[in-house]
Structure formats: C-alpha cells, structure tokens
Amino acid sequence: MTGTAHKTPPAQLSDRILGGWLGRIAGNMLGKPVERGDYWTRARIDAYLRRTDALPLTGYLPPPPADAAPGEFTLRPEWRECVRGRVHGSCRDDDVDYAILGLHLLETHGFGFTTEQVGQVWLERLPYLQTFTAERVAYRNLVDGIGPPRTASHDNPYQEWIGALIRADVFGWTCPGDPDAAAALARRDAALSHRGNGVHGAVWAAATIAAAFTADGPRAALEAGLGRVPPDSRLARTVRHTIALHDSGTDWAGTLDEMERRTAGQGWIHVVPNAAVLTAGLLYGAGDFTRTIALTVRGGLDTDSNGATAGSVAGVLCGASALPPQWTEPLADRVRSAVFGFDGTSVTELARRTARLAAARTGEDRAGEDRAGGEDRAG
Template sequence: MNMIKRNIIIALLICVGVADLAATVHKGKKGVILSEQSLRDKVKGAWAGQTLGCSYGGPTEFKFLGTIIQDHVPIPWDKHRVKYWYDVFPGLYDDVYVDLTFVEVFEKCGLDAPIDSFATAFKQKEYPLWHANQMSRYNLLQGMKAPESGYWKNNPHAHCIDFQIEADFAGIMSPGMPNQAAEICDRTGHIMSYGEGWYGGVYVAAMYSLAYVSDDVEYIVKEALKVIPEESDFHKCMSDVIRWHKKYPKDWKRTWFELQNKWSEEISCPEGIHNSFNIGTKINGAYILLGLLYGQGDFTKTIDISTRAGQDSDCNPASAAGILGTMIGYSNIPEYWKEALCDVEDIPFSHTYMSLNKAYDITYNHACAMLKKYGNEQIGTDFIIKKKSIKPVALEIAFENLKVGDKLSVEKSIDDVNPFSFEGTGLVVKGYVAGGLPAEYTTEMEVYMDGKLYETTYLPQNNNHRKCELFFCYDRPVGKHTVTFKWKNPVANGKIWITEIITYTEK
C-alpha cells in the first residue's frame, strides 16, 4: 500500500515539475523528494565540509589582514592535516564544537528546547572561546540571562563573526526549511550576538537548509538572503557581492577589492578599531560568498578562494565548504579531501562527547524529526519536502548612530590615569590584570562616571572566564565625562593595566 501511495505522489509531483532528487525549488516546483540515502549523504557532507574547510584555513587564520593571500603563497595540505590540528590546537575547531554543544542540547531536551537550556550548556563548557562567545560566557557566568548576554550594549563583540561560524547545525537539521532554521537561530544565536552578528548565522543556516533542495549555488545564495531584512547593512553587503559577481564573473579578486573599499570599516569590535584586523560578520560573510559563487560548485576552488580572501580564513572556508558539502553530499567530496578525516572521525571535539561520526548520526535523526514535525510527508524512506515562502527575520540595529571618536594607546596602570576624561557618548577601555595573581582570584573594580558609581565589574584571572575588556558603555549623554576606577580588593604586586581607550561620539 505504501508503494502504491508513493508512486501516486511521485506521479503527481512529476505533473508539477518535481521528477528526481536533482529537482530544485527555484523553477516553480512544489516540492523535492529526498531519499534517506541522499539525506544521510548531505548531513555527512555538511559536517565533513565544515571540518575540512576549517582545517585547510588553519595556518592562515588572521595572518592576512586587509590583504589577499596571493596564489603563489602555498597553503599546506596532506591526509594527516586534520589530525594535526586535533592534536596541536583543538581550539581551532570552535566553528564545530560550539555547534555540537547545541546539538547535544537538542539530543537531551528535544526539538523545543528553550534558550535557557542552550545558554546553560554553553556557559558550562570550558573550551577556548573568543570575542562575542567569550563575552557572552562571561555575562552568563556573572548571572546575566540570554538573550541579554548577546545584546550589543552588554557585548561589544555582538557584531563579531561568532554566531556566523556556529550556526551550521541549525541549517543542517532543517532540510529545505530556512524559516525553521531561522527560528532555531533565534533561540541560540542571541546568546552571543545581535544585529549583523546574528544575521550572519541566520543567513548561513538558511544557505545550509536550501542546499538540501537545490544544486544551484547562485540560487542558494540569493534565495537564502530573503531571510535577512533588506534594510540591514548585512543584506546590502551580501547583495553587493552577488551584484559584483555578476559584473566580474571571472575575477573574485576584483570583487574582493570592491568589498574592501565599501565594507571593510569596523566600528564595533574593539580589536578592529583603527586596525586592519576585521572579525566583523559582514566582511567575513562576504568572503564565504566569494568562495561559493566563484568556486562554481568545485570543492577545492570554493575552499581555496574563501581562505585566500584573508581575515578569519579558517572560519570562512569552513562555512563555504559545509554549505557546498551539503549540496553535493559527502559522496561527491573529492577523496583528496575526505581521506584526511579517516584519522579523526571517532575522536570527540574539545569538551564535547561528539565525534564526526556521532554528529552524522545524531543530526540525521534531528533532521528527520524536523521534517516530520513541520509537515513534510514521508513515504517509505523518502521525504517530500514542501516549498514554503521565506520570511525575513526582525530588523535589529546595533551600535546605531555611533562613530569612533578616538583611540588612544595608554599602557599605564589605573593609578596613573585616575581620573581621566573623554568627550562623547560611549567608551571602551581595554586592559588586563597582572602581577602573578592566583588563577582563582577575581579582581573587583568600581567604575565611577562623573563622580557617581556606574558599575562594579569583575575580572577573573581564569582565562576561560575572563572579561574581554575592562570596561565599556555606550549610553552616556553627549558631552564631556570623567571616569575613575577603584580597585576594591587589591593584592600585593598586582596591577590593573589599561592598554587602550576607545571613545564614541554620535554620527
């Protein structure tokens, strides 16, 4: 009976234009048939591609800032390269292990797991984190709840790349369902990101989702962008990449230069202010598109171009290769790349119980459950994935009406600068606590603004619990302000050092 029903449905789908697994949704089709074998292959291709892209770009990460990695510069690769990174620097795979933390939560708590479940799991992990992720973990450990932990006034790194590199799981578990992928991103991405930082993850997840139901890279890139509000700078930047690709279809470097000219300015991440370093979501998201569009479905070209665009050059090829790996499936990734996974597929990623082989199986199960939950019919071992209109997520604007006023290199202790003044509406103070302090020690520092206590900030020595900056605020009225720091629990030989002061004014 099932076979009869299946044949009838297939016949009906053929009548509306869906005839085989290669069918895509961009030609007016009503749905796509995805077999169990194909679904498994694509899930596996997603995780494998992400891991391979990250491994390939590892040697170049943030070594080429505001410049292309020229073709004559060799990037080493061999069949033991992935195992090398597993052994020498497992923190390279923050792209993957944060993803897998959220996969673990879904496995434990089900598809409707609330944001608090993800935030709790995230803050308890002791793997290395940076930028928006680390600031979010600090906020959570200090008692702040999500999504406040990722909101830009609580997290100067809210526009950083962090969620863009770890939203893969949301798309991998949502085959052909970009709206559902975006909803998962809402529950997870706002833990550490807001505005552009969140949009990067939503867009990447949507591309993964559509890569299950289309074999056309250009369609995937364009269609997925519908999930992002057109008014946002992130949408405008990605649209520019698409437009420039059409104008310069054979020259990715020309498009790279256009991006550098228009979109490379950084006003949020303190490390990128007046600096060639750029960990912003927009520019790095654009480099993902460079690989996808100019790679033309070729796995090697896709990874290489996203890497040679520079900046976060392990994360960007990881996203590009993961999306392409989903589209073509694991079975179509060249053996030259896949053989490097043989040494590691049963080794758990840092501070997780998840290996690649477990990720393949568990995410496949989650994908099947999502397909069933959202009304995609299963006939035998085949899923019929329905086409639905993509809805844009809500508009979010961070660092609104702010511009960088000044950046001062200081290299003085707080005793040598108290009090100091600044003109503007916002302030970020970078620095650190030093003096051979015990690992369990936490500095307590009061911050006075214009003579009144503004906040008491806590500065743990534990590197995984650290605060990324000594102090920041973005909500002062326009004008001149005086700042004073007071160390509440000083210890012998200890010093609180200030390295940089960044001020913001209104546009």
C-alpha cells in the same frame, strides 16, 4: 517550504548531511594556519602559496618553505596539525565545537529549545577558555547571573562579530529544504551572544545551508538565505552587492577589492566583511567543492570560519560521496573537540545523529500536517 525534508530520499539526505560535516571540518582545517586577517591578507596568502608552489590550491596548505626568512610567514601555532602530510583527524577548533554543541542542544532540548537552554548547555559542556569574543562575554554574563537577552548586550563590544554565524550549521542540516525553520532556530541561538548584524549573519548562514539541500546551486541557496534577513541591514546589502558584482562579470579578485573598500574599518572578525568573502567564494566556486573552499580561504579575513561555512554549503550541495578524497581521507573520520563528552567522536557518527534529528523533525511536521488535514476534513 516548511517540512520539505521528506522530498529527499533518506540515503541521499544522509550523504548530504555527512557532506556538510566533512565540508565544514575540511574548510576549517584549510583556513586554520592563516587565521589572522590583519596579518594574513589576500596578498600574503597568495605569496605563501606561490612560494610553496601551491597555486592553484587543490589541497590543504603546504608546510612553510624551509628557506623562509624569520617572520616572513607566521602561521598559527596549530599549523603542524593542519598542513599537507600532517593532517590525521581534525584539530580542535571552536568552528567545529559549536556545531557539536548545537547537535547536543537539539538532542537534549529538541527543536523547541530556548535561548536560556542554549546558555545552560554552554555552561555544562563548553570550557570557558575555549570561548572567544562575544561568546566569552555572554558566558561571563551567564556566570554573573545575567540572563538573555542582556547576555548579548551587557559589556559586549563584539555583538556583530562572526561568532553566531559559525554556530548556525546544525540548524541548517537539521532543517533540510526549510530555510524558514533553520532561520528561526539560528535566531534563537544567536540571541544569547549577538545582536543586529551578528544575529542576521547566523540567520543567513543557517537558511543558506538549509536551502542548499534543495537549491540548484550556490546562487539559489544564497538568495534563499538572503530572503530571511532584513533587506536594509548591512549584512543583506553586502551580500546583495557581492552578488551584483559577480553577475556583472567582475572577476573574483575585483569583487573582493570592491567589497574590501565598502566594508573598510569593520575589522577582520566582523560578520559583514566576512559575509562578502564567503559569498564570493560560494559564487565563484560555482558548486565545485575544492574551488569553493580554496577561493574562500584565499579571500582572507577569518579564514577558518569562512572556509568552514563555505565547506558546509558546498558539502551539502555535493554530498559526501562526491567530495575529493584529498580533503576527506586525512580527516580519518575523527574529530577533536573541547565539548565535554565528544572528543574523538567519529564524523560519521555526528552526521548519523544529525540525520536522525532531521528525520524526526520531518516526522513531527508530517504529523502536524495530518492533524491539520483531519481537522479541516472534520470541519
């Protein structure tokens, strides 16, 4: 599937890349107030939605009920920027920062970037206190003079958590229709901070997003992503079992009940249980943007990260022009970011620059094919 981006007309490609950006930001904003999987269980999230008359969930979360008892619903401190009626541009979050940082990485170093260059970009553009878990460990290792791949393994108990997966979107957006290329880029990026299933999660996400540009729905995109990770890995087995439950006719809640039992003990930020929630949201969302991000966030665990990735896949599948306005208009085409030089950038501008990279990469592929064809003819 290498070099297939040219099969999508430029205007449609740009619309779908913008859909990915908007979807990621909207899904992140939806999940942010309830991001704490040990407290915001599926049951508590739905209890909140029932108390605020927000089921079915068709927009950003409502503010907490005025008559809530103390401690009944403890939202993240950022909730005031993320609930209905208060959203005006995105709030700052690492799930969006890393997409921006990845864009800067590709603009600065091209598609041949090295893992060492990923680390250098972090040191130059990302504040240390805006990193968490595996990324913070890798950052500290870099400062201490430890280079990759040891940055991912030295004193790092988080190397299979979800951090690398949330960095993967830009590699899918810039390799539309080419999951192999997206997977290779995501693997190189993830190696700075993750190993094992942590890397597999990033590869799977990037390949799924790349495949969404040409797939006929979320199931086909997920299968394409799954084909780029080791089939015997815990991540692959988890995704496959979630798909099998969906195919068997098990409902969304029953699927998540079963997957919660199967992934028990791995923690709410580990990539494996979150992959199950994300897979279920995409499958049962069935290509509908609102239903996809709503089910994914209602699935609990790392709600803002899962909502962001589900929104990215669904946004690519739908395209920006088809996204419901209750998600996009409050964003006001503006993103907050801790990445140096990017705070206040318009989402449209980020998408334009991403599309330019995708087009440039396709041109490089075409040139390589032309050269190879010429050599074949010459021979």
